[in-house]
Amino acid sequence: MNRARRYIVGGVAIVASIFVFLVPFAFIILTAMKDKKQAALREFSWPKEIHLWDNIVEVIETRDYQLLTAFVNSSIITVASVTLLVIFGAMVGFVLQRRPSRWTKIVSFFVLAGLIMPPAVVPTIWLMQSIGLFKTMHGFVLVQVAYGLSFTVLLFKNFVSTIPRELDEAAIIDGAGPVRLFFQVVLPLLKPVVVTVIVVQAVAIFNDFTNALYYLPGKQNVTVQLTLFNFQSQFLTQFNLLFANILLITIPPLLVYMFFNRQIVAGMTAGAVKG
Amino acid sequence: MTAELSAPLAGVRPLNRARPQLVTAYPSWFYLPAALIYGVLFLFPTIASLFFSLTRWTLFDWTFIGLGNFEQFFREPFLFQGLVNTLIYGVVTSGAKVVLGLLLGLLLTSDIIGRGYLRAVVFFPVLVSTVGVGITFTTMMHPTQGLLNESLALLGIKGPGWLTDPRFALLSVAAVDVWKGVGLATVIYMAGIVSIGSEYYEAAKIDGATAWQRFWTITLPLVKPATVTVVTLSLIGGLRSFDLIWAMTKGGPGFTSDVIASVIYKQYQAGFYGLSTAGNVVLFMMVAVIIVPLSWFLNRGETDR
Numbered sequence: 001m002n003r004a005r006r007y008i009v010g011g012v013a014i015v016a017s018i019f020v021f022l023v024p025f026a027f028i029i030l031t032a033m034k035d036k037k038q039a040a041l042r043e044f045s046w047p048k049e050i051h052l053w054d055n056i057v058e059v060i061e062t063r064d065y066q067l068l069t070a071f072v073n074s075s076i077i078t079v080a081s082v083t084l085l086v087i088f089g090a091m092v093g094f095v096l097q098r099r100p101s102r103w104t105k106i107v108s109f110f111v112l113a114g115l116i117m118p119p120a121v122v123p124t125i126w127l128m129q130s131i132g133l134f135k136t137m138h139g140f141v142l143v144q145v146a147y148g149l150s151f152t153v154l155l156f157k158n159f160v161s162t163i164p165r166e167l168d169e170a171a172i173i174d175g176a177g178p179v180r181l182f183f184q185v186v187l188p189l190l191k192p193v194v195v196t197v198i199v200v201q202a203v204a205i206f207n208d209f210t211n212a213l214y215y216l217p218g219k220q221n222v223t224v225q226l227t228l229f230n231f232q233s234q235f236l237t238q239f240n241l242l243f244a245n246i247l248l249i250t251i252p253p254l255l256v257y258m259f260f261n262r263q264i265v266a267g268m269t270a271g272a273v274k275g
Numbered sequence: 276m277t278a279e280l281s282a283p284l285a286g287v288r289p290l291n292r293a294r295p296q297l298v299t300a301y302p303s304w305f306y307l308p309a310a311l312i313y314g315v316l317f318l319f320p321t322i323a324s325l326f327f328s329l330t331r332w333t334l335f336d337w338t339f340i341g342l343g344n345f346e347q348f349f350r351e352p353f354l355f356q357g358l359v360n361t362l363i364y365g366v367v368t369s370g371a372k373v374v375l376g377l378l379l380g381l382l383l384t385s386d387i388i389g390r391g392y393l394r395a396v397v398f399f400p401v402l403v404s405t406v407g408v409g410i411t412f413t414t415m416m417h418p419t420q421g422l423l424n425e426s427l428a429l430l431g432i433k434g435p436g437w438l439t440d441p442r443f444a445l446l447s448v449a450a451v452d453v454w455k456g457v458g459l460a461t462v463i464y465m466a467g468i469v470s471i472g473s474e475y476y477e478a479a480k481i482d483g484a485t486a487w488q489r490f491w492t493i494t495l496p497l498v499k500p501a502t503v504t505v506v507t508l509s510l511i512g513g514l515r516s517f518d519l520i521w522a523m524t525k526g527g528p529g530f531t532s533d534v535i536a537s538v539i540y541k542q543y544q545a546g547f548y549g550l551s552t553a554g555n556v557v558l559f560m561m562v563a564v565i566i567v568p569l570s571w572f573l574n575r576g577e578t579d580r
Binding site: 006007009010011013014017020021022023024027028031041042043044084087088089091092094095098099101103107110114115116117118119120121122123124125126127128129142143145146147149153168172178181182203207209210213214224225228229239242243246249250253254256257261264265268269 | 302305306312313318319327332382387390392397399400401406407412463465536540548551552559
C-alpha cells in the first residue's frame with residue numbers, strides 16, 4: 001500500500017475509533033469524577049470539581065461495604081471455578097484425544113451440546129435447592145464448571161494432539177502410572193493452553209451476570225456484577241456512584257488484558273482457522 | 276491392528292503385555308469428575324426440563340398439563356413477540372458482526388498507522404462487563420439528555436427515543452451488542468486473513484485482478500472457516516442473549532424488546548415455573564433447529580472444497 005494511503009486510512013480509522021470506542025469509556029470515567037448534581041445531567045463534559053476519590057470511597061462504603069464483599073466473593077468464585085475447570089477439563093481432553101474408544105463419540109457429542117445448549121435454569125434451581133447447593137458459593141462454582149467445561153475440553157483436546165505420544169510411552173516405560181503421567185509429564189507441557197483457559201474463563205466468570213442473578217440471589221453471596229445491578233435502582237439519581245462502580249469492576253479485566261492480551265486472543269480465536 | 280498382527284506372533288509376549296498397559300495409561304475414570312459435574316448440573320436439569328415444561332409447577336408440587344405451556348407460548352402475543360424478537364436479535368447481531376468483523380479484520384491486517392492501538396481498542400469491549408456497558412449506553416441513549424441525541428441535535432437531527440420508542444428499542448440494544456462483540460469477530464477474521472497464503476494475491480496481481488476481484492475471489496472464499504466460526508458463535512450468543520437486554524430495557528417498552536431469555540426470567544420471577552421451563556425448552560429447540568443444520572451445511576461445503 002502506498003505511503004499516503006497508509007496514513008489517510010489509518011488516520012480516518014483512528015478518528016472514527018475515538019468517537020465509537022473511546023467516548024463511551026471516557027464517559028464512564030468523566031461521570032465517575034463528577035459530583036451528584038452534575039452527573040445527573042448525563043452530560044459529556046469535564047467535571048467542575050474532581051470527586052473521583054470521594055465517589056469511589058462512597059461506593060465502597062455503601063450498604064456496609066457490599067462492594068468489598070462482592071469483590072472477595074467474585075475472586076473466590078473465579079479462582080475456584082477456573083482451578084477445577086483446568087484440572088477436570090485437561091483430564092477429559094487428554095484421554096479424549098489419546099484413547100479413541102466407544103466413549104469418544106459420546107463425549108464429543110456432549111461437548112458440542114454443552115457449547116450450544118442454553119442451560120435449563122428453573123430445573124437447575126430446583127435441583128440445587130433439593131441438594132442444598134442453591135444460593136451457596138460452592139454450588140455456584142460447580143455450576144460455572146458445568147457450563148465452562150465444554151469450551152475448556154475443546155481447547156485442551158486440540159492442544160494435546162500437538163504433544164508427541166512418545167513422551168507418554170517413555171514415562172510409562174519408566175514406570176509412571178496414569179496419575180503421575182498426567183500430572184507430572186503431560187500437564188506441565190500443556191502450560192500455554194492452561195494459561196489461555198485460565199484467562200478466558202476467568203474473564204467470563206468474573207463478568208458473568210445471568211447465572212449469578214439466578215443462582216446467587218440475596219445479599220450474602222453477592223458478586224460484583226450483581227452490585228452494579230443492585231445499585232442501579234438505589235443510585236437512580238446518583239450516576240456518579242453508579243459509574244464509579246462500573247469503573248471499579250472494569251479494572252480487573254483491563255489488567256488481565258494488559259498482561260495476557262495474546263493468550264486471550266489465542267483462546268478466543270481457537271478453531272477459527274482450522275474450522 | 277495390533278491384535279491382527281499379534282495373532283500369528285503369539286510367542287512374542289512382551290508386545291502383548293505392553294498394550295493393556297498403554298491403554299490403562301489413559302483411564303476412563305479421568306472422565307469421571309467432569310462427567311459428574313456436567314451430568315448433575317447441566318445434563319440432568321436439561322432432561323428434567325423436558326418433563327417440567329409439561330406441568331404447572333411450584334417447585335414443590337407439579338400438575339401435568341400436557342402441551343398447555345407451549346400452547347400459551349404461541350398464543351399469547353407478549354410471549355410470541357419474545358420468540359420473534361429472539362430471531363430478529365440473533366440474525367441482526369450475527370449479520371452485523373460478520374460484515375463489520377470482516378471489514379475491520381481487513382482494515383486491521385492491512386498496512387496502516389496506529390494498527391496496534393486500533394486492535395486493542397476494538398477488542399477491549401469484549402472483556403468489559405456486559406451490565407456495565409448496558410448501563411453506560413442506556414445513559415448515553417437517553418432521549419433528551421443523552422450524549423447520542425445531543426450530538427445529533429448539534430447536526431440538526433432530532434434523534435429518536437432509542438430505548439423508549441417501541442420501533443427502535445430492540446435494534447438499539449442489538450447495536451450495543453454489536454459494539455461490544457465485534458472485537459471478537461474481528462480477531463477471528465484477522466486470524467483467518469493472516470493464514471491465507473500471499474502467493475494467491477501475487478498470482479492474482481500478475482493476472483491483473485483488481486482489488487475488488489481479489490477480495491471477492493480470494494479473500495472471501497478463503498476466510499470461510501472464520502465466517503463459519505463467527506456466524507455460529509454470534510448466533511448461539513445472540514439467540515441466548517439476556518444480560519444486555521435486561522440491563523438496558525428489561526424487555527420494554529411494554530414487551531417490545533423481550534426475547535425468550537428475558538421471558539424465561541420474568542416468568543420465573545412471577546412464579547410460573549412450568550411456563551418458564553417451557554420457554555427454556557422453546558429456546559433450546561430454536562437454537563438446535565437453527566445451529567445444527569446451519570453448521571452441518573456450512574461445514575459440508577468445507578469438506579467439498
